[in-house]
Amino acid sequence: MKCTSIALAAAAALALAACGGTTSAISSTSSTDANALPQLAAATPGTLAGNCAALATKLSFANTVFTTITDVPAGTLKVAGKSIAEHCLIQGNMNQRVSSVDGKTYAIGFEMRLPLAWNGRFFYQANGGLDGNIVTATGEIGGGGPTNDALNMGFAVISSDAGHSSTQNPLFGLDPQARVDYGYNAVATLTPMAKQVIKLAYGKGPDRSYFDGCSNGGRHAMVAAARSSAEYDGIIAGDPGFHLPKAAIGEMWSAQQLATVASANTSSGLPDITTGFTAAERQMVASKILSKCDALDGVSDGMIEDIKACQANFSLANDVPTCTNDVRDGTCLTSAQKVAIGNVFSGARNSTGSALYASFPYDAGLGAGWSAWKQANSITLDPAAAAFTFTTLPQSASVLSQLSAYALNFSMDNDAPKIFATGGVYTESSWSFMTPPDETNLSALKQRGAKLMVYHGTSDPVFSSNDTTAWYQQLMAANGGDASNFARLYTIAGMNHCSGGPSADQFDMLTPMIAWVEQGKAPDSVIATARDASSATPNSDVPSNWGTGRTRPLCPYPKVARYTGGSVDSASSFTCS
Structure with missing residues (x-):
């Protein structure tokens, strides 16, 4: 069921019941502007009810087999040297079948990681390339050498193989259902299952849901913005291959x-x-x-x-x-x-x-x-x-x-x-099946109060930043010339495909996205850092004559980061104009 625009606080509880959230999930807007968008309320934290073993006795969902439910001690996983807290690992598959076309067995494989101390949010981690791998569901947040991830921030996270295994790449395309699962159906199928698992684990569904991916994962994100607009409150699409064919x-x-x-x-x-x-x-x-x-x-x-x-x-x-x-x-x-x-x-x-x-x-x-x-x-x-x-x-x-x-x-x-x-x-x-249907009509996402942040490296050699810029111009036109109240595009100078290149490619878009979705603080810029030789994850494309720890503001299109004076290695020396 789709959440619709809500202008009166009195309607919030009724609308939220339809969306599976809590009664605090939408705040009334204080603006008298009839066109003002709904302000989504902040997520409230929760704690895992019991333990992983207890959760194993509760899990059930149609056409789903849960193969692994186990405790992962603190420190087993790390991100940027930081230990990730104790959490539950859940693995399984959905809709297993034997193809009538190629005789191969297919299923939508997935992995979920649920922190004991939960921030009330859900994170879908989308894969890149041809999919086919269930990557560790830590909630990668984009850019090069991330210093944090969604799981470490307290999100419940899911990742999947999008309906086929890597051993079936690239011939999975011979199976028509595997094509559709790869294109959009895996996300559509997994999302309600994941939210049900979260509800069983914490006693309530997620208050806020976020989606993030780069490359083909960015395509998944753009497709989700159109096809799953009722399910996600904040969507981050990196170097999106939304015209991948x-x-x-x-x-x-x-x-x-x-x-x-x-x-x-x-x-x-x-x-x-x-x-x-x-x-x-x-x-x-x-x-x-x-x-x-x-x-x-x-x-x-x-x-x-x-x-x-x-x-x-x-x-x-x-x-x-x-x-x-x-x-x-x-x-x-x-x-x-x-x-x-x-x-x-x-x-x-x-x-x-x-x-x-x-x-x-x-x-x-x-x-x-x-x-x-x-x-x-x-x-x-x-x-x-x-x-x-x-x-x-x-x-x-x-x-x-x-x-x-x-x-x-x-x-x-x-x-x-x-x-x-x-x-x-x-x-x-x-x-x-690969592209967002009616890609500049994101009115359902917009009217819910949900947000979309897109970033793209201008040296991306496979998915053109010109293509993404042209899409954003069309989105602006479809929204009276300005889409910045719900969707923003950030181009990244010198960055190759999702990371690398002579660029400031290390950034966190998830934190400003949360602030935009849940507090109404629009991200007028995002600070990015160049990963020079002093970085924990250096980028060999960063010239040696750049200063240590160079930072830049990533500006929302059509604004450009322009020098105003001071150190060329400091974001504060630039303004978005």
């Missing part, structure tokens, strides 16, 4: 472009795309981008905060030297390379010039993280996803041994439209 096409397009300028072949006789744009050439291009764009935010500090202005100022054709006689020495690009690399950044197109995925902004993060996606995953992971999960009908399993060839021969005219196709037992297209 198109992004996979974009990756194969990039591989094809780099193949045209490869200077060597692999052992299998295919173009070695790593030679199409070498590490030295990538470093040189990054330096040219910085020289044109670094100071546009007010200071030359190795970070391009005004990414939009950069695109208007930098020209690959004019600002990067052209090699004389096509002699490549790392200080220039050949004319053919400029065409190919320009095509990589301008985004996938078919033969008529129609865009198949978004363009990518030129930015400074062209190191190993960029290469890992554009020059490795683009001929391994992405074609595997496209061949078996994103296109209909799926390819034969024999393609699994020929993924590079499949990627380099993928037709932008004939194969790309298959992400919208259905056929036979595949009654739902990947575009339907």
